[in-house]
Amino acid sequence: VSRMEKPHLVTCTAPVNIAVVKYWGKRNEELILPINSSLSVTLHQDQLKTTTTVATNKSFKEDRIWLNGKEEDVTHPRLQSCLREIRRLARKRHNDGDATSTDLTGLSQKVHICSINNFPTAAGLASSAAGFACLVYSLAQAFGVEGELSGIARQGSGSACRSMYGGFVQWIMGNQEDGKDSLAQQVEPESHWPELRILVLVASAERKPIGSTSGMQTSVQTSGLLKHRAESVVPHRMEEMIKAVRGKDFAAFAELTMKDSNQFHATCLDTYPPIFYLNRVSQQVIHLVHRYNRHYGETRVAYSFDAGPNAVIFTLQQHVPEFVHLVQHFFPPETNGENFIKGLPVKHAA
Ligand code: 2P0
Structure with missing residues (x-):
């Protein structure tokens, strides 16, 4: 039995965002560049959210990922884009001589990623937005990367770039072919409109x-x-x-x-x-x-x-x-204990 070195763990949460000017349509599928700008409101941290833990350990042989407790394919191209871009930034910081970035042994370490949503996945509740925002932020923390990360989250899922900020957020479509100007930007912070x-x-x-x-x-x-x-x-x-x-x-x-x-x-x-x-x-x-x-x-x-x-x-x-x-x-709740609402005619409404 060999003693396993204690893994280095980072846990982050990211909330869902709801678009009020919708994103629908890409001009570049691979880089995830949209055909129009969009604007969303990010929910509060303690509501619909993803929680992600990233573990790094010298003994890990490969990158692995679990979503809601089930292991998923780590070779998924969008996941690979995010991993590649974060490692690229980490290496750049290291080469630039930034003291706070991880050492080179750390950079080559494999990651194990565990991600959990506290709401139904893929039911049109922006699960991929919170999911990729959280993944990118947690990876950045694990590899000691800071700064503008919405361009990386965007490559996981378009709407994810907007969940990198709280409050009211616009995703500026940009017009460069390389997508470097297709980024999220906070319009107003969460404190702006408390009512x-x-x-x-x-x-x-x-x-x-x-x-x-x-x-x-x-x-x-x-x-x-x-x-x-x-x-x-x-x-x-x-x-x-x-x-x-x-x-x-x-x-x-x-x-x-x-x-x-x-x-x-x-x-x-x-x-x-x-x-x-x-x-x-x-x-x-x-x-x-x-x-x-x-x-x-x-x-x-x-x-x-x-x-x-x-x-x-x-x-x-x-x-x-x-x-x-x-x-x-x-829409009284159904009595079977499930959290669905039942449709009734609205002709008596208000
Ligand atoms: C939005 N939606 O702006 C719009 C409104 C759904 C309707 O962003 O292919 O999961 O990963 O970039 O971000 C859903 O699209 O699509 C979405 P990909 P995404 O919130």
Whole structure:
């Protein structure tokens, strides 16, 4: 029996982000360069999040990874891109004579990575965003790398670059071919708008039928609406959204958020063959929100849907109890103990 050297462990967490101006479509598949800029809100650290532990040890023979307790293929190209880029940065720091970086023996060490989500994976709840952001940050910590890392997270999953920052974050699409200017940037910190609240209504925790990566590929190939959106709608919408966020103008923020979600799903329908991420419950939530806002004659609540039927609700703190009460009334939890909501007609709403 040989004594194993104690592994060097780093554990980090990264939260999910929810896009209010959506990313959908790449101009470069390998580098993950988008056809439009996007903007998101990063959730609080203690909510939907990934926790990742990276272990390095001289005795490790190969890189290995476990996701939610199950070993996965470490040769996955996007995972390899992240590992390669972090090791490249670490080597550069070492060669530049940076005293805080790991020594050369450390640089050549293999890693074992364990990653756990506290929410359903691949159910359209941005699991890859939190996952790759957390992976890249943990690897950077393990290898003593600091600085701009969103360009590396982006190569794991596009939306992951936005989870590298808290608060309101834009992913600037950039225009260089090498992608060096396609980075995330904080627009406002998490402290900027403390009254803003995000509710996640889980309509289905099942895996989505069409993954984002292949879905957006088909959209780029077939949807004229997506091209129009990327070229003629998003640039102006990004400006308007940043203005609404900076000015904490909830009505403007909410309207832009709902319109952008709707247009994203319209491009999915314009994709050929069409992609449907929304279901009956999603549509009922959409109706409920509009009826609620109409009832008060002002926009108090907004919805947004990603590549799945689960609704993300944006509202201000003072409206949370009433809106949650309404949701519980119209979508009572099923009695089988599962955490799904049941669709009921919304014709009695608000
Ligand atoms: C977003 N989504 O902006 C949009 C809205 C889904 C709908 O980013 O291929 O998992 O890994 O870059 O980041 C989902 O796409 O796709 C996504 P890849 P990703 O949040």
